[in-house]
Amino acid sequence: MTSDATKDLNRTQFGANAANYATSEVHAKGASLARMVELAEPQPHETVLDIATAAGHTAFAFAPHVASVTASDLTDEMVALAGERASELGHANVTTKVADAEALPFDDDSFDIVTCRIAPHHFPNPATFVGEVARVLRPGGRFVLVDNVVPSDGDPDGATGDFYNGWEKRRDPSHVRALATAEWATLAESSGLTVVTTEEADKQMRFQAWVDNMSVPAELRPELLEDLLDGPEGFRDYLRPAGATQADATFVLKEGLVLARA
Numbered sequence: 444m445t446s447d448a449t450k451d452l453n454r455t456q457f458g459a460n461a462a463n464y465a466t467s468e469v470h471a472k473g474a475s476l477a478r479m480v481e482l483a484e485p486q487p488h489e490t491v492l493d494i495a496t497a498a499g500h501t502a503f504a505f506a507p508h509v510a511s512v513t514a515s516d517l518t519d520e521m522v523a524l525a526g527e528r529a530s531e532l533g534h535a536n537v538t539t540k541v542a543d544a545e546a547l548p549f550d551d552d553s554f555d556i557v558t559c560r561i562a563p564h565h566f567p568n569p570a571t572f573v574g575e576v577a578r579v580l581r582p583g584g585r586f587v588l589v590d591n592v593v594p595s596d597g598d599p600d601g602a603t604g605d606f607y608n609g610w611e612k613r614r615d616p617s618h619v620r621a622l623a624t625a626e627w628a629t630l631a632e633s634s635g636l637t638v639v640t641t642e643e644a645d646k647q648m649r650f651q652a653w654v655d656n657m658s659v660p661a662e663l664r665p666e667l668l669e670d671l672l673d674g675p676e677g678f679r680d681y682l683r684p685a686g687a688t689q690a691d692a693t694f695v696l697k698e699g700l701v702l703a704r705a
């Protein structure tokens with residue numbers, strides 16, 4: 444699939460499911476929100492760009508700590524939703540912008556902090572994205588990335604990562620590829636950023652919410668559940684499934700975090 448086709452698919456998938464992301468527990472309440480703010484050490488005079496903001500959760504976590512936040516996303520419906528929610532929540536310093544992560548419509552050296560959370564696995568050209576982040580960051584600025592990741596080690600042939608990415612892609616055709624945390628760190632260094640720290644943390648997922656968020660057709664849900672519960676051993680070791688039905692099945696995803704400085 445071409446990059447443009449992938450981006451169109453993302454606009455379609457997220458445009459149709461925008462409202463789900465305002466209430467999604469893993470997006471609205473995930474522990475990585477507070478950790479991103481803690482590590483970035485935002486200052487009252489600083490400016491933030493949040494890439495792929497969806498319903499704005501990351502933008503709103505930073506808004507009370509800085510002068511202004513630009514909440515950006517590829518999908519018109521998401522940008523509209525983030526703007527409405529910023530007004531409802533009283534975040535007067537948040538503005539919105541339609542923006543492709545791989546071709547940011549901002550000048551060089553224009554932000555102190557750039558954030559991107561649980562979204563880069565949708566981008567067809569991760570190196571281009573990280574290059575754009577490095578371009579728009581001021582010298583000394585910070586980049587905080589959080590995304591679902593595949594194993595950085597213990598998966599020498601990549602089979603677990605490949606199975607996980609295929610499984611995600613069947614739920615959400617706009618999923619491109621979850622990278623390993625170590626791959627994100629390498630991309631940051633290749634773009635001229637200096638990696639300060641990397642971390643990984645588990646997050647508990649509910650199968651039902653995972654399929655509902657993307658309005659997965661009913662006929663596809665049983666096979667996704669079956670793969671979760673009876674898939675390859677390495678995949679099950681990584682996702683640690685529990686439960687037996689669509690309603691009670693849970694699993695664990697790993698989020699990778701990279702903090703890098705320009």
Ligand SMILES: C[S@@+](CC[C@H](N)C(=O)[O-])C[C@H]1O[C@@H](n2cnc3c(N)ncnc32)[C@H](O)[C@@H]1O
Binds near residue numbers: 453454464517543559
């Ligand atoms: C799971 S949501 C992001 C969640 C959000 N960052 C948060 O912390 O709650 C993924 C978002 O990525 C956006 N997206 C996908 N491809 C993109 C691209 N190339 N550039 C910018 N945004 C993109 C989608 O429109 C969608 O809103």
